[in-house]
Amino acid sequence: MRGTHVTVGMSGGVDSSLTAALLVEQGYQVTGVYLRNWSRDLPGFKCPWAEDLADAERVAVRLGIGFEVWDCEEAYRQEVVDYLVDSYRQGLTPNPDVMCNEKIKFGTFARLAEEHGADLIATGHYARTRRGRLLRSADAHKDQTYFLWRVPGTVLARTLFPIGDISSKTEVREMAAARGLEVASKPDSQGICFVGEVGLRPFLLEEIERKPGDIVEWGTGRVLGRHQGAFLYTVGQRKGLDLGGGPARYVVRTDTEANIVTVTDDLSCPDLWTSRVCCHDARWVGGAAPADGRYLARTRHTGQLREVEAVFAPEGGTFSISYPEPVRTVAPGQSVVLYEGEECLGGGVADRF
Amino acid sequence: MTESNAHVTDSAGIYLDYAAATPVDPEVVAAMLPYLTDDFYNPSAPYAKARRVKADLERARATLAHLIGAQPANVVLTAGATEANNLAFSAVSGEVAVSAIEHASVLACAQAHPSCLTIPVKRDGGVEPAAVASSITPQTELVSIALANGEVGTIQPIRKIAQVVRAERARRLEAGEQRPLWLHTDASQAAGCLSVSVSSLGADLITLSAAKLYGPKQVGLLWAADGVRLKPLVRGGGQEGGVRSGTENVAGVVGFARALELAADRRSSEAARLKGLRNRLQQLLTSRFEDAVVFGPSKDRQRLPGLLALSFPGLDARRLVILLEQQGVSVGTGSACAASKMQASPALLALGATPEQAAGSLRITLGRPTTGEEVDAAARAIIRAVEQERERVSGRGGSD
Numbered sequence: 001m002r003g004t005h006v007t008v009g010m011s012g013g014v015d016s017s018l019t020a021a022l023l024v025e026q027g028y029q030v031t032g033v034y035l036r037n038w039s040r041d042l043p044g045f046k047c048p049w050a051e052d053l054a055d056a057e058r059v060a061v062r063l064g065i066g067f068e069v070w071d072c073e074e075a076y077r078q079e080v081v082d083y084l085v086d087s088y089r090q091g092l093t094p095n096p097d098v099m100c101n102e103k104i105k106f107g108t109f110a111r112l113a114e115e116h117g118a119d120l121i122a123t124g125h126y127a128r129t130r131r132g133r134l135l136r137s138a139d140a141h142k143d144q145t146y147f148l149w150r151v152p153g154t155v156l157a158r159t160l161f162p163i164g165d166i167s168s169k170t171e172v173r174e175m176a177a178a179r180g181l182e183v184a185s186k187p188d189s190q191g192i193c194f195v196g197e198v199g200l201r202p203f204l205l206e207e208i209e210r211k212p213g214d215i216v217e218w219g220t221g222r223v224l225g226r227h228q229g230a231f232l233y234t235v236g237q238r239k240g241l242d243l244g245g246g247p248a249r250y251v252v253r254t255d256t257e258a259n260i261v262t263v264t265d266d267l268s269c270p271d272l273w274t275s276r277v278c279c280h281d282a283r284w285v286g287g288a289a290p291a292d293g294r295y296l297a298r299t300r301h302t303g304q305l306r307e308v309e310a311v312f313a314p315e316g317g318t319f320s321i322s323y324p325e326p327v328r329t330v331a332p333g334q335s336v337v338l339y340e341g342e343e344c345l346g347g348g349v350a351d352r353f
Numbered sequence: 354m355t356e357s358n359a360h361v362t363d364s365a366g367i368y369l370d371y372a373a374a375t376p377v378d379p380e381v382v383a384a385m386l387p388y389l390t391d392d393f394y395n396p397s398a399p400y401a402k403a404r405r406v407k408a409d410l411e412r413a414r415a416t417l418a419h420l421i422g423a424q425p426a427n428v429v430l431t432a433g434a435t436e437a438n439n440l441a442f443s444a445v446s447g448e449v450a451v452s453a454i455e456h457a458s459v460l461a462c463a464q465a466h467p468s469c470l471t472i473p474v475k476r477d478g479g480v481e482p483a484a485v486a487s488s489i490t491p492q493t494e495l496v497s498i499a500l501a502n503g504e505v506g507t508i509q510p511i512r513k514i515a516q517v518v519r520a521e522r523a524r525r526l527e528a529g530e531q532r533p534l535w536l537h538t539d540a541s542q543a544a545g546c547l548s549v550s551v552s553s554l555g556a557d558l559i560t561l562s563a564a565k566l567y568g569p570k571q572v573g574l575l576w577a578a579d580g581v582r583l584k585p586l587v588r589g590g591g592q593e594g595g596v597r598s599g600t601e602n603v604a605g606v607v608g609f610a611r612a613l614e615l616a617a618d619r620r621s622s623e624a625a626r627l628k629g630l631r632n633r634l635q636q637l638l639t640s641r642f643e644d645a646v647v648f649g650p651s652k653d654r655q656r657l658p659g660l661l662a663l664s665f666p667g668l669d670a671r672r673l674v675i676l677l678e679q680q681g682v683s684v685g686t687g688s689a690c691a692a693s694k695m696q697a698s699p700a701l702l703a704l705g706a707t708p709e710q711a712a713g714s715l716r717i718t719l720g721r722p723t724t725g726e727e728v729d730a731a732a733r734a735i736i737r738a739v740e741q742e743r744e745r746v747s748g749r750g751g752s753d
Contacts, residue, residue: 061675064745 005029006160007113008122009105010060010067012052015124015163017059017183018176022162023122024063031118032060032067035109037076037100042195043202055183062180072108079103085207091256092333092352093234095147097301102150102283110155122160127344129164132157134285134344137164145344146301149337150283201240204232213259215243218252218269230254233261235331236272273326279336279348280318286345289316296339297321299330299350305339319348329353367727367734370685371565371720372503372542372660377608378567378721384611385569388604396601397590410603413610417574420613421559422550429575429583429593430606434541434562436586437575438462438497440596441537441558443584444577445494452480452498453703454505459497459539468492476705477650478507486517489534491525496536500554501543504700504716505649506657508547511538515555535581541565541573545616545720546624546658557581561613563605567721568612572605619721627719628658630728634717635661637732642739646710648701659723664706664714668742673715676738682731685716 008020010032023030034056039049053069060067080099087094105123113121126137126144132153137143151159166172169188176184195203211229216222225243227233237251247265250272254261264272277299282289289312296305308321321336330336330350337347394403396410411425418425431437435458442449442462450470451463463469472488474480480498489496496518501508518536525532537558540549545566551559558581563572577583589598632653639645648662665673670686677684686698697711706714715735719728 057671058675061672062679064741066745067672 003029004120005031005118006120006122007031007033007109007116007118009109009124010034010056011124011189012055012059012183012186013124013189014173014176014181014183014186015126017056017124017181018172018179019122019124019160019162020059020065021063021176021179021181023160024065026162028120030063030065031116032056032063032065033109033113034067034069035072035104036069037072037080037104039073042206045195055186059181059183070109070112072104075108076100076104079107085204087333088204088231089208089256091231091254093331094333095335097147098150098335101147106148106151106155106159110159120158120160122162124163125161127161127164129156129159129161132285135164135342136339136344137161138167139169141302142169143302145339146298146303146335146337149285149335149344149347151285152283153285153287156285201232205229211259213261215241215261215263218262218264218266218271224249224263227261230256230259230261235329272329274323274329274353275326276320276322277330277336278318278320278351278353280351282312282317282319282346282348284346289319290338290340290345295321295345296341298337298339299327299334308338310338367682367731369717369719369723369727369731370683371723372716372718373685374570375545375565375567375720376722377569378612378615380615381568381608381612385604385608388607392603396603397592406603410601410606413603413607416610417561417606417613418576420610420617421561421576422552423576426594427576427578429577429596430601430609431573431575431597432571432599432602433564433573434458434539434560435573436597437560437562437573438537438539439586440575440583441497441560441577442466442495443586444535444558444581445533447494447532448490448492449495449497450485450489450493451496454478454502454507454700455497455499456503456539459499463497472496472498474507474704477655478502478505478648478700478704479650479655480509480514482510482513482517485514486520489517489521491530492532493521494533494535496534498536498538499542500538500540500549501547501657502649502700503542503660504698505662505704506660507649508543508655508657509538511536511554511556518557519555533581535578542657544613546620546627548617548620551576551578563609563612566609566612566616568609569605572602572609574609623721624658627723628653630719630723630725631659631661633725634719634728634732635663637729638663638735641736646706646714648704648706648714659719661717661719662701662714663717664701664710665739665742666707666709666713667746668713668739670713670715672742673713673735673738676741677734680734680737682734684731684735685718686714 006023006028010016020030020032034053039047041047057067080096083099084094084096110121126142127148128135134145134156136145173184212226214223215225215227217224233251233254235251241249249263249265252262252264252271292311295310297308298305308323310319310321312319332350332352334350335347336350338345392406394406396407414428415425418428438458439462448468449463449466450472451459452472452474454474470488473484498509500511515536522534535557538556539560541562544561557578559576561574564570583596585596587598592598646664650656674686697708701711
């Protein structure tokens, strides 16, 4: 390890700070890099990039490692933000963290690190790698492989995830505190990084023109209320419908063309449930699709792993999974990620239905 | 791992960034306190208690005016030096001229005007009166140069610059040109160590700040000569002659007056003491590191006594600040405002520093509480930090 150069992505948080500290202890030649992806303030949310950067730099100096700031704002804007906005505009529910990992952290960052002479890269993700394969983290509650399914094994082969072997976040914080890292008690970041705790809705309303339309009851067609744009809603969503009381209602369907949001208060509504999900835009960590058969699937971050029967199209790119029992409908655009035991194999993007 | 934690006790809690902020003097606090509690009344209110507060406010204004040799009517109280500088620039709407090393509040105001001329500075940060003469044009309406620069400590020849400005004014008068021309100087950084007198400076507008004088933050003043017409930036109830509305900050102004009194009392002895300490610190550091670059004038009388701006080329000053902080020593890089934006100090670049020198530069400023022991301990801490960083930099990319 001595003489092996590792470039660590440092966000100023406890996970990536401890990552850098552990690698220094293991004898690597470590350089910390803060990726400046986004620095814009939004209404009600002051982007904390400058504070995060200062925290990251403070840790780097304490560890006695080099520290640099790489500007990725242009790439982030194109690959993550534009993708996010375009997807919502089309009535999809994208996973911006998946794109950020594929395109920025394990794309631009990995490439720049290599150009700067790094042998390996490292991040503070909760995941593990073994010879280019992706495994779930020791801490099942924090496992972030759901966001890493599009990262190719060739990149993972030269990636270190030291935090992935630690059994809990509490232990991560304790280890950081034991090393005198001031970020040990820094709160976890919430939600999509650039909109913070304010949430996506105000951001989307800045980016996409409001388009008021009807909220309609499933089955009866009765108009229950108005919305600001069908693109703001996601299948299965319960909160934020603003229908002025009444029973809890769920979004059954969003139609951005007709600008109609269909809801129901009946949880047994068949459109809320499905036994089969078709996926496109598949990516496999190992490069090729696995063989048809029984796998575990997850359709949300740290969501339940369910047994499915997967069938892969011979020409690649698409596949379908079947559940033994109906599950709640997967919103179009969401990631469907397949596992075999501990290993994350890759996945695809849920089709429209 | 490094040994950065090994020496914490030696220099715990040494603050050397008095150009950024000063602790409020206990005497100033004592003067202010009654106006926060018992005498909280609105000075504009009609009853006797409020009128007494109004009288105290005016007494404080008179004290401030007296201490700078001015009439109270020419003093506008503001919420700090930045506002005072903004107000000074409100006096004109045409072309302005500033040196390239002015504080952000001056540069930003200048750039908001339709034309902004940059007056060149010498390598030591000095502004030559002749450079002012050749920079300004018949259209120039305001020249603004700080009495003492906050980043490198250069004391400017404001009196001689005022003569240049007066000569241009005389020319315009002869030529029948109506366009006004004023000289503004921000004396915030200077007032602790230099006497600020309206008549001896010869400027038309002068900014002062309580925050740099062991007084409260967000309290300052703009003195404006007769004939200068200030345009209000904050409108409302018409306080401060309509130039600056808002209920007067009575406690702040009373504290400001007391702070300026104390500064005036202690000025000459304090300046000599700080100069001695600063020179000792400079000697300790430059003798250890012969390649360290000291910014600012070489002559002590052209230099703010408590300020040492020096660079360790090849090092990153922000890293040094963090290492020093871990040893309990607080110092600045460039001005605090520039540092927060994480860019090389434009002022240092403007006076000819290389980007490498600018990136490696610390601003160390001593103040009233600074002792010789603190200076010695700080010097030791700085030497350790610089050596540690040099070791890291030289180890990088070499044989592992």
